[in-house]
Amino acid sequence: MATKRVVLSELRLADLKRELEEREMDTNGRKTELQQRLHAALIQEDEDPDIFMFEIPGSVDINSFMKQLQTNLTNKLEESSRNLQKKLEERLDESSRKIRDQLTGGIN
Numbered sequence: 001m002a003t004k005r006v007v008l009s010e011l012r013l014a015d016l017k018r019e020l021e022e023r024e025m026d027t028n029g030r031k032t033e034l035q036q037r038l039h040a041a042l043i044q045e046d047e048d049p050d051i052f053m054f055e056i057p058g059s060v061d062i063n064s065f066m067k068q069l070q071t072n073l074t075n076k077l078e079e080s081s082r083n084l085q086k087k088l089e090e091r092l093d094e095s096s097r098k099i100r101d102q103l104t105g106g107i108n
Helices: 013-022 031-044 062-107
Strands: 003-006 054-057
Touching: 013 031, 013 054
Parallel strands: none
Antiparallel strands: 003 054
């Protein structure tokens, strides 16, 4: 699963709680309290809270997801189109053959 890198101010509540849990810190309180707590923890870890990048597991970059989805759908559509064209050509050939047989059979 993809990861996303974000700064402290961009962390969601669930992400804040997870980061605090990993540091064995209290996860109770409002979002701003959790941000302050994590901010203080980063300073204690000799990190700059304003530029420290958190990796958020399970996040998906929507643009790459949409491109991949578009590619997959385009491939499936093209495959379905080829299969349909092949079936139509087979039916057309069969119908043409039947008509030819009827015409040549009716003339004799």
